[in-house]
Amino acid sequence: MWRKYGDDLYAAVVLAVFSIEAVTLGALTWIFVLRLADDLGAGEVGAFLAGSLALTAAALLVIGVHILGYHVFSSRRERGWQQRLDSWTERWVGVLFDTELPPPSPLPREAVESLLDLRETLVGTEGERLEWLMRRYGLAEELLHRSRAVDGPRPSGLVAPVRRRRLSSRLDALEALAKARVGEAIEPLIGLLGDREPAVRIMSLRSLARTLARVPEGAPREAAAERFAEVIVGTDLPSGAIEESLLLLEATGPSVLGRLLSAAPVPAHGRQSADVRLDDARLAKVLDAVGRLKVLPLVDQVAPFCGHPNPEVRAAALRALGMIGILPPGTEQAAAAALIDPVEYVRIQATRTASLLPRVGAEQALWTRLADESWWVRRAAAQTLLGLGADGPSLLERAGREHDDRYARHMAVQVLLDRGHLDPARARRLRAFA
Amino acid sequence: MRFLAPVLVVYQGFILVYFAVLNLLYALFGYLGLRSVIVYSRELPEAALKDLLEREFYKPVSILVPAYNEEAGIVPSIRSMLSLHYPEFEVVVANDGSTDATLDRLIDAFALVEVPQIYRRRLETSQVVRVFRSLRHPNLIVIDKQNGGRSDALNAAVNLARYPLVCSVDADSLLDAEALLRASRLFLEDETIVAVGGTVRPLNGTVVREGQVVEVNLPPTWLERFQVLEYALRFFTGRSGWSRFGALLIISGAFGVFRREAVIDVGGYTRDTLTEDLELVMRFHRRYRRERRPYRIIFQPDPICWTEVPSDLHTLRQQRNRWHRGLWETLWRYRGMLFNPRYGKVGMLGLPYFWLFEAISPVVEVTGYLLLPVTFFLGVLHVPFAVLFVMLALLYGILLSEMAVGIETMLLARYPRLRDRLLLLLAAFLEFMGYHQILAVERFLALFQIRRKRGIWGHTRRKGIGSQPDPRRDRFEPSLVTRPAGKGAVGDPASRRQHQR
Numbered sequence: 001m002w003r004k005y006g007d008d009l010y011a012a013v014v015l016a017v018f019s020i021e022a023v024t025l026g027a028l029t030w031i032f033v034l035r036l037a038d039d040l041g042a043g044e045v046g047a048f049l050a051g052s053l054a055l056t057a058a059a060l061l062v063i064g065v066h067i068l069g070y071h072v073f074s075s076r077r078e079r080g081w082q083q084r085l086d087s088w089t090e091r092w093v094g095v096l097f098d099t100e101l102p103p104p105s106p107l108p109r110e111a112v113e114s115l116l117d118l119r120e121t122l123v124g125t126e127g128e129r130l131e132w133l134m135r136r137y138g139l140a141e142e143l144l145h146r147s148r149a150v151d152g153p154r155p156s157g158l159v160a161p162v163r164r165r166r167l168s169s170r171l172d173a174l175e176a177l178a179k180a181r182v183g184e185a186i187e188p189l190i191g192l193l194g195d196r197e198p199a200v201r202i203m204s205l206r207s208l209a210r211t212l213a214r215v216p217e218g219a220p221r222e223a224a225a226e227r228f229a230e231v232i233v234g235t236d237l238p239s240g241a242i243e244e245s246l247l248l249l250e251a252t253g254p255s256v257l258g259r260l261l262s263a264a265p266v267p268a269h270g271r272q273s274a275d276v277r278l279d280d281a282r283l284a285k286v287l288d289a290v291g292r293l294k295v296l297p298l299v300d301q302v303a304p305f306c307g308h309p310n311p312e313v314r315a316a317a318l319r320a321l322g323m324i325g326i327l328p329p330g331t332e333q334a335a336a337a338a339l340i341d342p343v344e345y346v347r348i349q350a351t352r353t354a355s356l357l358p359r360v361g362a363e364q365a366l367w368t369r370l371a372d373e374s375w376w377v378r379r380a381a382a383q384t385l386l387g388l389g390a391d392g393p394s395l396l397e398r399a400g401r402e403h404d405d406r407y408a409r410h411m412a413v414q415v416l417l418d419r420g421h422l423d424p425a426r427a428r429r430l431r432a433f434a
Numbered sequence: 435m436r437f438l439a440p441v442l443v444v445y446q447g448f449i450l451v452y453f454a455v456l457n458l459l460y461a462l463f464g465y466l467g468l469r470s471v472i473v474y475s476r477e478l479p480e481a482a483l484k485d486l487l488e489r490e491f492y493k494p495v496s497i498l499v500p501a502y503n504e505e506a507g508i509v510p511s512i513r514s515m516l517s518l519h520y521p522e523f524e525v526v527v528a529n530d531g532s533t534d535a536t537l538d539r540l541i542d543a544f545a546l547v548e549v550p551q552i553y554r555r556r557l558e559t560s561q562v563v564r565v566f567r568s569l570r571h572p573n574l575i576v577i578d579k580q581n582g583g584r585s586d587a588l589n590a591a592v593n594l595a596r597y598p599l600v601c602s603v604d605a606d607s608l609l610d611a612e613a614l615l616r617a618s619r620l621f622l623e624d625e626t627i628v629a630v631g632g633t634v635r636p637l638n639g640t641v642v643r644e645g646q647v648v649e650v651n652l653p654p655t656w657l658e659r660f661q662v663l664e665y666a667l668r669f670f671t672g673r674s675g676w677s678r679f680g681a682l683l684i685i686s687g688a689f690g691v692f693r694r695e696a697v698i699d700v701g702g703y704t705r706d707t708l709t710e711d712l713e714l715v716m717r718f719h720r721r722y723r724r725e726r727r728p729y730r731i732i733f734q735p736d737p738i739c740w741t742e743v744p745s746d747l748h749t750l751r752q753q754r755n756r757w758h759r760g761l762w763e764t765l766w767r768y769r770g771m772l773f774n775p776r777y778g779k780v781g782m783l784g785l786p787y788f789w790l791f792e793a794i795s796p797v798v799e800v801t802g803y804l805l806l807p808v809t810f811f812l813g814v815l816h817v818p819f820a821v822l823f824v825m826l827a828l829l830y831g832i833l834l835s836e837m838a839v840g841i842e843t844m845l846l847a848r849y850p851r852l853r854d855r856l857l858l859l860l861a862a863f864l865e866f867m868g869y870h871q872i873l874a875v876e877r878f879l880a881l882f883q884i885r886r887k888r889g890i891w892g893h894t895r896r897k898g899i900g901s902q903p904d905p906r907r908d909r910f911e912p913s914l915v916t917r918p919a920g921k922g923a924v925g926d927p928a929s930r931r932q933h934q935r
């Protein structure tokens with residue numbers, strides 16, 4: 001955790017000092033060459049060295065004073081910061097409940113911070129009132145302005161941007177926007193997803209997702225979901241960052257995920273969206289997000305992907321169904337087929353999902369997988385067998401004694417031991433038996 | 435004499451150019467490191483961390499702790515790891531045939547019971563004698579194995595690790611509460627990342643309560659304070675800068691997070707090396723570059739690990755001697771990558787830098803010192819010129835250390851008092867009044883011991899993370915404060931395979 005102020009100034013000081021030193025060192029080397037060639041007298045070299053020394057000493061002094069100054073300044077600034085924040089929070093609560101008048105502009109930093117923190121906490125009517133307050137103070141416009149790379153419209157043609165904004169300031173503004181969650185930021189944030197700074201792209205995506213999470217139900221939410229799905233399909237952001245943003249969508253999540261699944265090609269149905277297409281890596285993340293958010297209405301859209309040609313997508317679909325806990329009718333066959341998939345990690349997910357098969361089928365499948373050639377599949381089978389209702393532990397203990405495969409017996413005992421269903425002495429006895 | 439003088443003049447010129455280039459590179463890395471800190475400090479705000487946790491969006495982590503004769507500090511250290519803020523993790527301690535009471539301490543403190551354990555032995559290791567589980571902490575596993583060295587212990591722990599990410603941590607180190615979350619989140623964001631390194635800071639002088647550093651104080655001795663500066667310089671500038679370049683060659687063995695499969699894929703930690711952390715990262719580079727697979731190895735200044743640094747000169751000299759021998763061993767092993775365009779920035783930038791400015795630097799420095807009296811007696815030394823140049827070199831060194839102090843000032847968990855800041859700035863001056871030179875000589879001597887002392891770690895003198903009553907509480911509660919020197923365990927001198935960072 002770092003202090004987020006004064007660092008740009010320090011970077012500027014360091015850059016200035018070392019630029020001067022770089023020139024000095026270059027000159028020193030050149031002077032030495034001249035001295036070797038007898039083009040320069042010893043006195044002149046000595047004078048230059050003395051000058052370099054004085055310059056370096058001055059640089060040391062500047063950096064030293066800056067460090068001490070920053071230490072003192074930051075210590076003072078932070079003293080009482082929390083108290084000031086608390087007092088502003090109280091004041092804002094007063095404004096929210098009409099016991100106090102809104103303070104005049106411009107707001108101090110603490111006031112903005114506490115307002116954003118409240119916005120993070122309060123939803124519903126109070127949340128809307130806070131959004132209104134932020135609009136009243138022009139906070140969203142200010143933050144959006146600060147998040148842009150240049151002031152005003154970008155100059156075209158050969159004219160270079162006149163004043164580029166500092167990256168730190170842009171990132172701070174994006175963090176504040178993520179807390180503010182104001183609707184008018186959606187389009188500008190989408191625009192920032194194409195920024196040349198990777199950190200800005202990622203933070204814009206995060207802010208965008210958090211903003212979408214608070215879009216009111218109905219037509220606005222559907223329109224926002226449509227727009228976000230388009231953005232996700234078209235962006236080149238890392239798939240992990242995309243999944244993170246999908247998980248932040250809260251109530252808007254199901255609409256976005258449904259649209260994204262529709263945009264993906266489903267081989268089983270031979271269907272492929274006409275103009276947009278989700279690549280396999282992102283499709284796997286979308287499926288994973290469906291599972292993590294437990295979006296029940298989407299299980300029918302997830303199920304066809306259990307037969308996808310890409311093993312990562314197959315595994316993600318099975319995992320999603322496992323997390324939701326429902327195997328839609330007609331998917332049993334695909335799920336059972338995945339139990340003998342040639343790819344190890346697909347079998348692992350299929351084994352975990354096997355608990356959703358009809359009871360007898362599930363027991364049989366898991367008993368068989370307990371003897372799989374993969375250690376991880378055997379382990380998944382034992383864990384799933386253990387979780388098959390109240391008689392899971394006895395079933396697994398039976399496997400520990402009676403399974404035909406020695407490795408299956410060992411795994412059964414190990415999982416019982418790991419989960420605390422056996423004490424070490426009994427496990428040892430069973431192991432000897434196994 | 436007529437022939438010697440020009441040679442000496444040319445050598446002086448070499449030293450001057452070397453000095454100029456080295457300082458410029460340091461300055462460049464310092465600036466790049468500072469820029470990295472500026473971005474990192476904002477990239478993952480608290481709210482985003484909270485979001486990750488609330489949505490259970492994380493990868494579970496296995497923390498690997500190799501332990502050899504760590505009876506002094508193993509219990510508080512493991513306790514601190516068990517108290518980390520992370521939703522799903524396990525701690526795998528590999529007791530590498532300790533000859534002291536390390537295992538007994540663990541058994542007593544965590545109610546360990548021996549269990550029959552099945553695991554995939556994917557990496558070859560010395561024999562695992564027993565496996566223990568804790569009755570109190572279901573996520574603690576202790577392996578008791580025959581002595582095989584730090585790398586061997588780490589490999590044994592990797593074999594038993596269950597989770598997709600593994601985090602190697604020294605037994606005398608503590609992790610910040612959020613360190614795992616901050617490091618592991620990167621693996622979620624970018625699937626090409628195979629390893630993430632974090633910042634290591636000296637634990638000496640800090641106050642630790644319930645497994646976490648709660649008060650940061652400067653260590654009591656100058657020797658330890660100099661190391662505070664060194665660690666700040668090494669991590670906040672050097673590694674940040676190289677990471678930004680995409681040619682990071684080291685992830686500290688004291689704290690590094692790796693994809694487990696990637697570690698297994700390259701054959702785990704190499705046993706016949708003194709610097710297994712550097713060696714593993716080099717192997718990643720070689721393998722992935724050869725196979726043209728996309729990968730990233732990065733450093734982040736935010737996940738912070740606190741580690742005990744030597745508090746006596748003897749141990750410190752041995753540590754630096756070993757590090758330098760290990761550096762040479764690894765660089766020599768991977769000499770085929772040097773200036774080889776197939777290895778990209780690593781071969782064309784990273785390795786040449788390490789050869790020229792890390793491996794050879796003590797030679798240049800020590801011969802530079804020796805040259806002064808030699809040229810003086812030969813009568814070719816221009817004394818005012820030499821004095822000014824030496825002073826300039828010292829001021830540059832101080833300037834770099836000061837810059838690192840400046841970065842440390844921006845940490846929230848910084849040395850809080852103004853007096854500490856003044857002492858650190860003073861340490862930047864005093865460091866060059868003997869300390870720096872002693873270590874340069876030690877590293878120079880290490881060059882002549884590479885073959886003779888191959889694989890030898892040397893003695894370890896540990897203070898250990900002890901416990902004493904916290905004076906600010908009115909009842910006794912375990913609190914950990916690093917103890918004064920000389921009260922801890924002394925490693926078994928007979929062992930050729932000690933574990934020491």
